[in-house]
Amino acid sequence: MIKAITGTKDILPSEIPNWYNLEDVVKNIMNSFNYKEIRTPIFEETRLFSRGIGEATDIVSKEMYTFIDRSETSVTLKPEMTASVVRALLEHSLDKQFQLNKLFYISPMFRQERPQAGRFRQFHQFGAEALGSTSPALDAEMIILAYQILKKLGLSNFVVKINSLGIPSSRENYKNLLKEYLVDKKQNLSEESQKRYETNILRLFDSKDERDQKIMENAPLLIEHLDDESLEHFDEVKQMLLAAGIPFEVDPKLVRGLDYYTHTTFELVSGSVGSQSALCGGGRYDLLVNQLGERDVPGIGFAAGIERILLAMENEKVITEIKPQIDFYIVRLEKELNKKVFEIATKLRENNSVEFDYTQRSVKAQMREANRLGAKNVLIIGGEEFERGTAVLKNMEDGSQEEILLSEIK
């Protein structure tokens, strides 16, 4: 039997109501913050991602679905959305049409990782990007937006973590400080962390290795070495979150993996899913657009994992069971009336959801089916009523029946 590719999943009809529900909540809240939806192609030229996300990142170096197409172009299924949104912004000069672009998306993403709880090779994200302003109000807005969506979906077991990475110059100074601190401790770090000492020293903070954690316990923190401007920006964000009544914790060790982040970074972390607990992550990226297009457009955004959120909703038991329902089920007494049933159904379907039996089942079986489909009413066609030009209309909730004229059905 041919099966779906490892790490991919079919979303079956029984699960679709949950997806609709989530998408509706996302669209409504995005709308109330005045974010406009954008849809970009599912694949792009590979160099968009390698340049935008960073060659050294795990995403680019080992997780992308990349292939050469028939015209010898290297293309990649999108592993995240920010680079694509920025590309679209530049390609269509949206940044010149509007000083501020507030955009959101709901889209599948692709990363070739080993699947596990809350992680798939094709997965779905919704997210937002605000391009064109350095205002800390947008940093706060992003976090509030994500927070409200999760709340609206019924989730409560999650925390908001924020941090600031400052600007590149203060970050470089800090990195040197950190290297100094580690210079005599380096050989005691885990093998993985020793590599990271060279490639991305900030990541040492989120190592799960106990030895590493012990060593990093007393390390200087970036947040204590920010320049004044960055500190002020971060303070304003915190104040706005406080004013909005959003509970959050500053996590100086929150270092996000993508190269393009500056200033604020944040995560919404769930306690209801497995070890892949980040439901939502994002941050400010004031330098990315310039990297991709030689124009200075500051931006901030976040992405949220839909499968993870649905998993959290399931575990927190906030998924509302939606029972199937249709308006009418048409039961046919004599099979000679199949054509008549079809005709009535077609007419009724102009304004109602209608189903009938396509096989030749007994009346009992048809009634059972009507019940199973959650039919509000059953229309019984046939017998002496049909001779009289009428049909029996049965209300399935209270079981009452009445006779109605066939000519009046609509």
Added chain:
RNA sequence: GUGGGUGUAGCUCAGUUGGUUAGAGCGCCUGGUUGUGGCCCAGGAGGCCGUGGGUUCAAGUCCCAUCUCUCACCCCA
């Protein structure tokens, strides 16, 4: 890429120290009288026991390989 677990009907699972025609619950189908649901009752369909080798008189049960799914590491949504 590395490590642990798993694989028996559509679904959730049981199958004793290897031993006759492989079971349950749910679901599905049919029926319980002439044209009627949900409850109940009766009957029925449905399984190369993941796949390929091996051990044995005999394997769902033991061994090897392989694949799948799954959890964790790495990293991330």
